[in-house]
Amino acid sequence: MSLHRRGNEPSSIAFLDVMTCGFGAIILLLMIAKFGDPPEIVSEDPRAAQISAMQRALINLRDEVASEEQAQSAKREQLTAWQKESQKMRLSLKTLRTSTKKSTSDAALNAIVAGELKTAHQELTEEMQRLYAQRNRKRNRKDLIGGIPVDSEYIVFIIDTSGSMFRYAWPKVISQIVETLEVYPKVKGIQILNDMGSYMFTSYSGQWIPDTRGRRKAVIDRLRNWNAFSNSSPTEGIMAAIRTFYSPDKKISLFVYGDEFTGRSIREVVDFVGKLNRTDASGKPRVRIHAIGFPVQAANPPHLQATGIRFASLMRELTRRNGGTFVGLNEFR
Numbered sequence: 010m011s012l013h014r015r016g017n018e019p020s021s022i023a024f025l026d027v028m029t030c031g032f033g034a035i036i037l038l039l040m041i042a043k044f045g046d047p048p049e050i051v052s053e054d055p056r057a058a059q060i061s062a063m064q065r066a067l068i069n070l071r072d073e074v075a076s077e078e079q080a081q082s083a084k085r086e087q088l089t090a091w092q093k094e095s096q097k098m099r100l101s102l103k104t105l106r107t108s109t110k111k112s113t114s115d116a117a118l119n120a121i122v123a124g125e126l127k128t129a130h131q132e133l134t135e136e137m138q139r140l141y142a143q144r145n146r147k148r149n150r151k152d153l154i155g156g157i158p159v160d161s162e163y164i165v166f167i168i169d170t171s172g173s174m175f176r177y178a179w180p181k182v183i184s185q186i187v188e189t190l191e192v193y194p195k196v197k198g199i200q201i202l203n204d205m206g207s208y209m210f211t212s213y214s215g216q217w218i219p220d221t222r223g224r225r226k227a228v229i230d231r232l233r234n235w236n237a238f239s240n241s242s243p244t245e246g247i248m249a250a251i252r253t254f255y256s257p258d259k260k261i262s263l264f265v266y267g268d269e270f271t272g273r274s275i276r277e278v279v280d281f282v283g284k285l286n287r288t289d290a291s292g293k294p295r296v297r298i299h300a301i302g303f304p305v306q307a308a309n310p311p312h313l314q315a316t317g318i319r320f321a322s323l324m325r326e327l328t329r330r331n332g333g334t335f336v337g338l339n340e341f342r
Contacts, residue, residue, distance in 0.1 A: 098273075163217065165261065167202050171204075171241040202246045203246060241270070247263060261295075268306055272319075294331045302317075302335065
């Protein structure tokens with residue numbers, strides 16, 4: 010049987026070819042067209058936390074280094090200041106030794122170099138000059154002790170209770186205080202402080218101890234074992250006594266017992282006490298200041314005797330300016 014083809018078949022096939030090619034071209038264009046960059050894939054570094062922690066630690070270390078550098082700078086400045094102060098003290102000691110050579114006799118100078126404070130006094134007060142001018146006159150034991158006037162009605166003992174005094178000179182200290190009390194058979198009031206201004210009897214702080222036989226015995230008994238803290242500088246005790254007990258209607262004397270001065274400046278102490286212990290209308294100081302030096306430091310080699318020499322120089326100047334006398338003992342036992 011024969012097949013018959015339709016008359017329009019060739020044109021239909023051609024149309025399909027055209028459509029197919031068109032769709033293929035469109036698909037090809039879509040495939041090659043660029044719609045934008047692909048998204049960037051970000052991966053987190055697992056060491057990020059560790060790096061951050063190390064950065065913070067580094068910042069803290071830098072802060073600590075800066076702080077330490079500031080502290081070191083401050084310490085260097087302090088060391089420089091101490092070195093300058095040490096140089097000033099050496100110059101002051103040199104000046105003091107030069108002044109001592111000019112103002113003392115050859116015998117006194119040899120005693121200082123040998124380490125013995127043998128000078129009973131290095132400068133005469135006006136009252137002692139008067140006594141020496143009348144040396145042929147018979148002296149009454151009640152008028153003075155070791156050249157010290159005993160005309161006061163109230164007495165304050167200021168005692169260095171440092172280790173050097175307590176260990177080596179304490180029996181001598183007690184005997185000196187007993188002798189002083191003996192030439193004051195009756196006074197209106199007594200008080201005992203150490204060089205720091207601490208009271209022997211705290212129950213009598215800021216007030217006078219009545220002068221009775223029993224009280225005097227209690228003072229000596231307590232003194233045998235009294236070992237209060239001390240910085241080996243009588244400055245605080247002197248100032249506390251003047252501030253607390255000065256009265257214009259009372260005759261008061263301070264008796265300072267010590268062996269060394271460890272303070273920074275003799276001149277500062279002398280000037281400050283001068284401002285505190287002003288003179289009255291007659292030109293006399295409010296409170297007499299007497300001192301007794303114990304040559305404990307003289308037992309040391311010469312290069313270790315500076316504090317003992319400074320005590321003698323300080324007391325000499327203080328007593329001269331405050332109506333008193335400085336007595337240096339020949340021995341401390």
